[in-house]
Amino acid sequence: MKKIIGLLMISAFILVGCGGNDKKSEEKEDSIKLKSSQPEKEVKEKQDGVSEVYLTGNDKMKYNKTEIRVEEGDKVVLTFEHVGTMSVETMGHNFVLLKKGTDVQEFGQKAAEAQDNNYIPEDTEAIIVHTEMLGGGEKTEITFQAPEKGKYDYVCSFPGHLALMRGVFVVE
Ligand SMILES: [Cu+2]
Structure with a gap:
């Protein structure tokens, strides 16, 4: 049940119009991970x-x-x-x-x-x-x-x- 609520919240988040940013922030995190020695x-x-x-x-x-x-x-x-x-x-x-x-x-x-x-x-x-x-x-x-x-x-x-x-x- 908790998982379902979580999924709903994630979908709501995307629907609210942050979908575009979502991808960007993931890319950003990837690059942060690569630079973790900084x-x-x-x-x-x-x-x-x-x-x-x-x-x-x-x-x-x-x-x-x-x-x-x-x-x-x-x-x-x-x-x-x-x-x-x-x-x-x-x-x-x-x-x-x-x-x-x-x-x-x-x-x-x-x-x-x-x-x-x-x-x-x-x-x-x-x-x-x-x-x-x-x-x-x-x-x-x-x-x-x-x-x-x-x-x-x-x-x-x-x-x-x-x-x-x-x-x-x-x-x-
Ligand atoms: Cu802990």
């Missing part, structure tokens, strides 16, 4: 008021970035891809951006109890934005407004992952 700074693309971020998670429980930098007020277009092959049940990954001052360990414990909601606790105000939980080979995109200047933690809320899967989201 410093991370160059991977972030900057156009008027938009920060594009390409984040991945793999089967070794690692993000490709432990720091993401954007500018205050920017629209952040974050593409998140699970570049591994393992299933969402055994090696699910997401991106959860937490409010300043959140106790990350405490959040992780709460998230681990929220299995029925894809490890996103429902009774928390700690989350600024998050992606869906992905399995190997899946990709998603979220768009949100960069919060006020400062440093924010981001984590994967799959049980046990945030020890390795976390980073700092810097708004400058």
Whole structure:
């Protein structure tokens, strides 16, 4: 059922008229992957008021970035891809951006109890934005407004992952 909803959302996205851009962004990502030896700074693309971020998670429980930098007020277009092959049940990954001052360990414990909601606790105000939980080979995109200047933690809320899967989201 979740897959079907996902597919519907993807089709809706294309129908809304982003079909043209869709292909372009895929090409862009391919070229980013090829240039992955370049410093991370160059991977972030900057156009008027938009920060594009390409984040991945793999089967070794690692993000490709432990720091993401954007500018205050920017629209952040974050593409998140699970570049591994393992299933969402055994090696699910997401991106959860937490409010300043959140106790990350405490959040992780709460998230681990929220299995029925894809490890996103429902009774928390700690989350600024998050992606869906992905399995190997899946990709998603979220768009949100960069919060006020400062440093924010981001984590994967799959049980046990945030020890390795976390980073700092810097708004400058
Ligand atoms: Cu994970």
